[in-house]
Amino acid sequence: MEKNPSLCFVNGQWVGSRSGASSDVRNPATNALLATVPALEEQEVDQAIAAAHQAFLNWRSRPARERANFLRKIGDLLLLHQDACAHTITAEQGKPLKESRGEVVYAANYFSWFAEEALRVYGDIIPADDPSKRIFVMKHPIGVVGAITPWNFPLAMLARKLAAALAAGCTCVAKPAPETPLTALFLASVCEEAQLPAGVVNILTGDAELIGARLMQSDLVKKVTFTGSTEVGKLLIRQSADTVKKLTLELGGNAPCIIFDDADLMRAMDGILFGKYRNAGQTCVCINRFLVHEAIAADFSRLLCEHSKQLRVGNGADESTDIGPLISDVAVEKVQNLVTDALSHGAVRLTDSPSATTNSRCMSPIVLGKISPSMKIWSEEIFGPVSTITTFSNDREAIDRANDTCYGLAAYIYSGDLSRALRVGEQLEFGMVGINDTAISAVQAPFGGIKQSGFGREGSRYGLDEYLTLQYMSVRG
Numbered sequence: 001m002e003k004n005p006s007l008c009f010v011n012g013q014w015v016g017s018r019s020g021a022s023s024d025v026r027n028p029a030t031n032a033l034l035a036t037v038p039a040l041e042e043q044e045v046d047q048a049i050a051a052a053h054q055a056f057l058n059w060r061s062r063p064a065r066e067r068a069n070f071l072r073k074i075g076d077l078l079l080l081h082q083d084a085c086a087h088t089i090t091a092e093q094g095k096p097l098k099e100s101r102g103e104v105v106y107a108a109n110y111f112s113w114f115a116e117e118a119l120r121v122y123g124d125i126i127p128a129d130d131p132s133k134r135i136f137v138m139k140h141p142i143g144v145v146g147a148i149t150p151w152n153f154p155l156a157m158l159a160r161k162l163a164a165a166l167a168a169g170c171t172c173v174a175k176p177a178p179e180t181p182l183t184a185l186f187l188a189s190v191c192e193e194a195q196l197p198a199g200v201v202n203i204l205t206g207d208a209e210l211i212g213a214r215l216m217q218s219d220l221v222k223k224v225t226f227t228g229s230t231e232v233g234k235l236l237i238r239q240s241a242d243t244v245k246k247l248t249l250e251l252g253g254n255a256p257c258i259i260f261d262d263a264d265l266m267r268a269m270d271g272i273l274f275g276k277y278r279n280a281g282q283t284c285v286c287i288n289r290f291l292v293h294e295a296i297a298a299d300f301s302r303l304l305c306e307h308s309k310q311l312r313v314g315n316g317a318d319e320s321t322d323i324g325p326l327i328s329d330v331a332v333e334k335v336q337n338l339v340t341d342a343l344s345h346g347a348v349r350l351t352d353s354p355s356a357t358t359n360s361r362c363m364s365p366i367v368l369g370k371i372s373p374s375m376k377i378w379s380e381e382i383f384g385p386v387s388t389i390t391t392f393s394n395d396r397e398a399i400d401r402a403n404d405t406c407y408g409l410a411a412y413i414y415s416g417d418l419s420r421a422l423r424v425g426e427q428l429e430f431g432m433v434g435i436n437d438t439a440i441s442a443v444q445a446p447f448g449g450i451k452q453s454g455f456g457r458e459g460s461r462y463g464l465d466e467y468l469t470l471q472y473m474s475v476r477g
C-alpha cells in the first residue's frame, strides 16, 4: 500500500514538519500502512500554542451563543460523516465497525450537549456582611488547554475534552495517541468544514514526550487534560508543578463487578458482555474482576463461558465481528503474561484454549476462575478480552475485595435488591458505580475517578467547570 501522508492542523492550516520527520500509522488487524503523520519539533509545537493563545483572545469574548453554534455544527457534521469517520476509527484502532459508528454518535453528542451548556455558564451574587457591598462571582475560561488523548476511543476522548473546552471559551492544542492520529485529524477536518475560527482547535502529531513537555512548560497553556495511563498521569503531575498548571486526569482503572445471589443472571448477561468485551476489553472502565456470590458462582461461570464463546473475533472491518484485534503486539503480550501469571498462581481456565485466528492480535475471550489477590491480574488493568472470577460469601467481603485496588474509576453491581445495591454502592471507593448497568458513560454524567484513577470530571456540568476559573469582585456602591 502506498504511503498516504497526512498533515497536522495548526492555526487553521494543514502543516507538515519542517524537518520532514514522520511516523507510520498502521491497521492493527492487517498491519497495513495507512498513512504517515508529521513529527513536529519543539518550535512548531510552540507556534501552535501561540496560535491557540491568539485565537483565545477573540474566542473567549464571543457571545456564548456563537460558540454554541459552532459546536452544534461540528456535532451535526460528525453525524453527516458518520460512516467515513467510523471506518477511519476501525482502520487505525481495530474496534468493530458497529462500535466505531456508536463512538461517532457518542462524540457528536458531546458537541451538541455542550453547545447548550455553553449558554449556561452562570455566576452568583452573594450577600455581603456590609450592606453597602455586593459580592459578584463570575466564571471565565481558563485559557489555552492542552489535551492529550489515548488510542482506545480516538474520537470520543477528544470530543469530550474539546467540546467542553470550546463551550467554556477556551482554545485547544490537542495531541492524539500515535496509534490513532487519523481520527483526530478527521475531527480537525470537520472543524475546518464548520468554519471554526483558525487556532481554536489545533491537532499536533509527533513525539509524545516532546509535545507533552512543551505543553506542560508553556506559560500560555493554562490547563492540561489527559486520558491515559496512571504512569504518564503521575509524570504530568510532576511536570505541572513549575507552571502550577491545572490538570484533569482520567487514568487507569480496575473495575470490579459484584454479582449478588439475587441478581437475574440471564438479564444481566448483555450488560456484562458489553462491560467486559467492548473494544476487546480495552477501556479503562471495562470489568477487570468479577466478584460473584458463592451460591451462584457455578451458574454464573457457566453462563459467562457460554456467552463469551459465541462472540466472533476478527477484523473489525468485517460487519459480523464482535471483538477486533488488540492494538499492538505489545498489548497482546501483556495480556498473555497476565493470564500465564494467574494460571501459575492457581487460577483455572474455564474456556477452551483460544482458537487460532489468522491475526495474532485477535484474542478469543478467556474466562479464568479461582482468581486471588496474589495474582498480577487482580491488581493490574487487563485491557484485553479476559474475564476473571472470584467468589465472596457476604456483602462486607464483597465491598472489601472490590475496594482492594489503588484505582477508583468504575465499579458495577448486579442485584435484584435495589436498596442492597445502593447500600453497597455507597461504600465502594469508585468515582462511578453502575447498578444493573455497565453503559455508564453519558454526556450529561460526570465521568472520572478517585484514588490513582485521577481527578477532575469530564462530561456534564461538572466537566464544564474544569475549564473555568472563578473571579470574585467585591463591589461597594
Ligand code: ADP
Pocket (backbone or CB within 6 Å): 148, 149, 150, 151, 175, 176, 177, 178, 208, 209, 211, 212, 213, 227, 228, 229, 230, 232, 233, 235
Ligand atoms: P497507553 O499505555 O494506553 O498508550 P499512555 O498513557 O502511554 O497510555 O498514552 C496516553 C497518551 O499519552 C497518548 O497520547 C500518548 O502519546 C501520551 N503520552 C505518552 N507518554 C507521554 C509523555 N511522557 N508526556 C505526555 N504525553 C505522553
